[in-house]
Amino acid sequence: MKGFKPSAPFLLLLPAIVVLAAVVVLPLILSLYSSFTPFRLTRPETFYVFVGFRNYLSILSNADFWWAFGRTVLLLTIALNLEMLLGLGLAMLVEKATRGQRILRTLMMFPMMFSPILVGFQFKFMFNDNIGLVNNALQSLGITQDAIPWLIEGHLAFIAIAIAEIWSSTSIFAILILAGLLAMPKEPIEAARVDGCTPWQTFRYVTWPFVMPFAYIAMTIRSLDVARAYDIVKIMTDGGPAGRTELLWTLVGRTAYSDARMGLANAMAYFSILLSIAFTVYFYNKLAAARAQIGAEW
Amino acid sequence: MATVSLKNLTKRYGNMEIVHGIDLEIADREFIALVGPSGCGKSTTLRMIAGLEDISGGEIDIGGRKVNDLPPRSRNISMVFQSYALYPHMTVRENLGFSLKIAGATKDEMDRRVAEASAILGLDELLERRPSQLSGGQRQRVAMGRAIVRDPDVFLFDEPLSNLDAKLRTQMRTEIKKLHAKVKSTVIYVTHDQVEAMTLADRIVIMRSGYIEQVGTPDEVFSRPATRFVAGFIGSPPMNLHEATVSDGRLVFSAGDSLPLPGQFKSRTSTGDKVVFGIRPDDFYPTGHGLSSGGETEVHRVELPVSITEPLGNETLVFAEFNGTDWVSRMLNPKPLKAGDRIGMSFDLSRAHLFSAETGKSLRN
Structure with a gap:
């Protein structure tokens, strides 16, 4: 080491670099490496067998994986769109409230205060075909005589999961859009009314462009959330019935721990992350464009 | 045809009455300025005419049509806001054309009218920019352009120049005057700046605490103020x-100091009356430095100490001490x-004002 004199900044940053390397970089490299091996938890020696892109190739031809992938994208599309519509509606109602707006805002955030696991349990109970509240209500109201197999039939189970997701996260959209509405100057709206706009046109041409960046922020956050959805599904259906509600990450979890095929699972995980990145980039670009459009200074 | 008439117009918020049943007739193509200190109800009145505030009582007619229950979009008005209120996400061209687009105008029609307005206001270079890329004065011009494009019956201006710096304000004031000469619509212009009101308006409406104090031409409100409030509000220095x-x-x-009672008020007052004496700085001047019209008939001369002077170049404001307080006078040439000098001062009593101390009303005929 003669003559090696590290600079002061490097020395000062070294502890941070070491910690980061230990807890982030190393696991990342190990998991990336293991996605190129047939690593099984039950057979440690397989960690050292390099198989190149075999895991990735097998994913490409794995129908279960593509179903889970498609289902995740579908859930994302449905949940995000409905959450945005409902959140927008909620935010506009709360914004109109002249009294008790603080209380309403707090109430609105209640669903966010529960762990997704608990939300899963609660909705699992509500959608239970025998003792659930939903069937009980439907039957008491005379809408149906049958016990609807909410969590047993594939499509219904998917709908039930989507409802639980939407219930727990609409408030993210509502809060962010409400922030946008409150931050919005009132004069352009008045100008629009004088300029001949109906209430709908005022919303369409003036309010909405202004609130859009806030909706995109919520979209970005929620797209990451939904793309990694695991807990609610795990509790409500565990990917069932017969894999009909399997999402990307429940599939990754099952492959990694139930099937113990860690190498394959890691390959799936890296693939899934691409999906998250793609959505983030997409919404971030949208956000930047929307911000530039309203000349936002934040 | 766009006369505007306010009949017993009232605005209440809960139990608070802000505008107390005002009446006003505005002629077609007239430029009316509503002026008064903040909180006098002038902006509220304008917003009721625009339809942005509900009317609590009374009636508003525009062009002979009662508009009380019509939404703003059905009143054929356009409004220029203090904060410009441009649509931030639209270019200048889109801002100008927005109302036409909403009204379903054809592309050709839109292009033609936007081009007209843009030519009048000199916006041609700015059409593709967004409001955030414009200066204050440019934004204000776009806001006016947006109003012109609609070709409305009535223009409403809500303190349009308050956000501009002094120099730009003078410049825009001239532009607004030119604009009115060109488009010849009825204009209702709200301002707290009496200079704007005096320079722009055909008639001025002076408001205080929700009441109209006086309606008159700039000359009338200046030389024949109906109340003590108007006398103090119009004119600078006051x-x-x-x-x-x-x-x-x-x-x-x-x-204990005293002045002769001006002749024209002799028959209107009697000993013991409490009054407010008013004299403009132009009519109270260092002897020989006044607006010598030669027609002064009733000049009272007195020697007073100078307490402070404010030179303005072409004239100097001289604060002379009389009756223990400073009276401002305008010294021409x-x-x-310097402070402490004693100079001869002239009161042109024929141009003095007298108001009842009790009601504030003018004692002139």
């Missing part, structure tokens, strides 16, 4: 206003003076 008691043909002020 009129000297001091309480006095009438006593044997003289006005006796609080500290100024000569150097």
Whole structure:
């Protein structure tokens, strides 16, 4: 080491670099490496067998994986769109409230205060075909005589999961859009009314462009959330019935721990992350464009 | 045809009455300025005319049509806001054309009218920019352009120049005057700046605490203020206003100094009346430095100490001490003076004002 004199900044940053390397970089490299091996938890020696892109190739031809992938994208599309519509509606109602707006805002955030696991349990109970509240209500109201197999039939189970997701996260959209509405100057709206706009046109041409960046922020956050959805599904259906509600990450979890095929699972995980990145980039670009459009200074 | 008439117009918020049943007739193509201190109800009145505030009582007619229950979009008005209120996400061209687009105008029609407005206001270079890329004065011009494009019956201006710096304000004031000469619509212009009101309006409406104090041409409100409030509000520097008691043909002020009672008020007052004496700085001047019209018939001369001077170049404001307080006077063709100098001052009493101390109303005929 003669003559090696590290600079002061490097020395000062070294502890941070070491910690980061230990807890982030190393696991990342190990998991990336293991996605190129047939690593099984039950057979440690397989960690050292390099198989190149075999895991990735097998994913490409794995129908279960593509179903889970498609289902995740579908859930994302449905949940995000409905959450945005409902959140927008909620935010506009709360914004109109002249009294008790603080209380309403707090109430609105209640669903966010529960762990997704608990939300899963609660909705699992509500959608239970025998003792659930939903069937009980439907039957008491005379809408149906049958016990609807909410969590047993594939499509219904998917709908039930989507409802639980939407219930727990609409408030993210509502809060962010409400922030946008409150931050919005009132004069352009008045100008629009004088300029001949109906209430709908005022919303369409003036309010909405202004609130859009806030909706995109919520979209970005929620797209990451939904793309990694695991807990609610795990509790409500565990990917069932017969894999009909399997999402990307429940599939990754099952492959990694139930099937113990860690190498394959890691390959799936890296693939899934691409999906998250793609959505983030997409919404971030949208956000930047929307911000530039309203000349936002934040 | 766009006369505007307000009949017993009232605005209440809960139990608070803001505008107390005002009446006003505005002629077609007239430029009316609503002026008054903040909180006098002038903006509220304008917003009721626009339809942005509900009317609590009374009636508003535009062009002979009652508009009380019509939404703003059905009143055929356009409004220029203090904060410009441009649509931030639209270019200048889109801002200008927005109301036409909403009204379903054809592309050709839109292009033609946007081009017209843009030519009038000199916006041609800016059409593809967004409001955030414009200066304050440019934004204000776009806001006016947006109003012109609609070709409305009535233009409403809500303190449109308050956000501009002094120089730009003077410039835009001239532009607004030119604009009115060109488009010849009825204009209702709200401002707290009496200079704007005086320079722009055909008639001025002076409001205070939800009441109309006086309606008149700039000349009328300046030379014949109906109340003490108007006298103090219009004119810069403001009129000297001091309480006095009438006593044997003289006005006796609080500290004992006195002036002869101006002739025209002799028959309207009697000994013991409490009055407010008012005289404009133009009519109270260092002897020989006034607006010598030659027609002064009733000049009272007195020697007073100077307490402070404010030189403005072409004239100097001289604060002279009379009755223990400073009275402002305007000195034309100024000569150097310093505090403590004693100079001869002239009161042109034929142009003085007298108001009832009790009601504030003018005692002139």
